[in-house]
Amino acid sequence: MSDQPVRVRFAPSPTGNLHIGGARTALYNWAFARAHAGSLILRIEDTDPERSQAAHTQQILDALRWLGLNWDEGPEVGGDFGPYMQSQRQDIYRRELERLKQQEAVYPCFCTPEQREMQRREALTAHRPAGYDRRCRQIPAQQARERLAGGEAHTWRLKLPLMPRTLSFEDAVFGVVEVSTEQLDDFILVRSDGSPTYNFVACVDDALMRISHVIRGDDHLSNTPKQLLLYEALGYTPPRFAHLSMILGSDGRRLSKRQGATAVQSYRHLGVLPAALLNYLALLGWSLDDHTTLFDAATLTQHFSLARISKNPAVFDPQKLLWMNQAYLKKLGAADFLAAWQPYLLFDGMWRGHLSAKQAQIIISQDAERVQKGLFDGRPPLTASPTTIQDAICADIEAHTHWYHAVYPLISERIQLLAEANAKTAYLFCAGTVPFDEASVEKCLRPVGTKALLAAAEQLLTPTSLSWQHASLEEALRALSTTLDVKPRRLFQALRVAVCGNMVSPPLFESLVLIGRSPTLERLRAAGDLAG
């Protein structure tokens, strides 16, 4: 492995979205390539016409790009070893099959799927191996030729050695793996419809694309010996292998949609930052050292090594991902945060002073459901709104940079997902009054005497001689609580509900500054009407 250039590949089959497991495989391949100044090849394994869809290919490419995983060869970038869609490599597979035929390394099998199913069942009940019993391998060559000429449906199977042999290879993660050819059967290389199977194309393409290291899911560990035999038959040198153990759900079983989102896109829509997902995924089966948790892509590519990949299957923990995302949101800085938040503001048509109490109410009430679903009405927030609104919001952010930048620290450490931000800040965007949370009103406004508190506060805050700044507001209101002989907490919570609509909110004085004098006074009056 020393002097050969590192060439690795990520080879998804476009049968669905890019999910967490696939993303991790892609990430490790990418990190390994970058760590060794090698190349990452992206190859689309669309050999199964039944299940492959072009739309899925596009989604996978999008998700990889979003994560920041660039490839050196593959769809949309080209390369010297293409084409990179297996569906466009049929000639190559045909040619390779031809070679195998000439060497008599393969034979046609005329068993139908139905017959195979029966044979399998019989073998199982008789406690024999379920693999193919090689009956078509006995067919005399002349007879086989005649049946082929007659157009009889057939598959092509690889001839495995009749004398038992032990196959072994050294996996970079699992170490030496050995298996006897007795455990294998003459597997199918080409289906009866002429399309090649996975084991065949994976081997051919990895060889032809000069792949040096195959880093892939653990579910292929048992396939590797078969592929070794194929490399041998085709006269290719096999690559090195590194198998990644599976990612499991919280129930210890294979990760599935049942336990929440598994698609990379879902986390994107929820407002997980690509850097956070990358960091989390990197740690799911690999460690930098004995203590480092937060690191960026550059650090990863600098330190990534196959030797530190864990053999244990890892349970995917969304909680830790959310924690990590919050850590990244806090580090983002105002400008980057706003850029990331903008699509969400856009989705709800939220910009400063352009939200009615009714709209705010809807946003707040949908919050939990949206976050749970990971979607905004089932659509990505990124493409939802008309350009005019987008322009308005861009313009607003530009015109009120200071205001938006002041919102950033208030919200960034209170959310784990960008999708949570709108509901938590809607009160800041309201033009006039805000919707009131019933429980908060009950607890903080209803108690007798609150009406008087709010009236006193309104009176205190009305004169324009009072500077509308954090320090002066706090000083004045603290003094008011002393004058009225109420605990600061009592006064502040009443004000909070009056101004924010909820007894849980970002800090009060910062909020007052952002809301401004006139809307604040209006909200105090509205709350006064509800207060006891």
Next chain:
RNA sequence: GUCCCCAUCGUCUAACGGUUAGGACACCACCCUUUCAAGGUGGAAAUACGGGUUCGAUUCCCGUUGGGGAUGCCA
């Protein structure tokens, strides 16, 4: 059924024969505090079980148990 692989706190993991078994998420307590967060301090929490090998095993070997994968004209 057969074969292959795996096994450290609830979870992700560190340790590559000698450590009070370390870190992180989550959890609990306290501090800070106008709520919620964030932050700080502290706490509880693990080597699946049974045999070996060794002066000494989380670490090496065997078995048991548990889990995963393969055994497809899926990948």
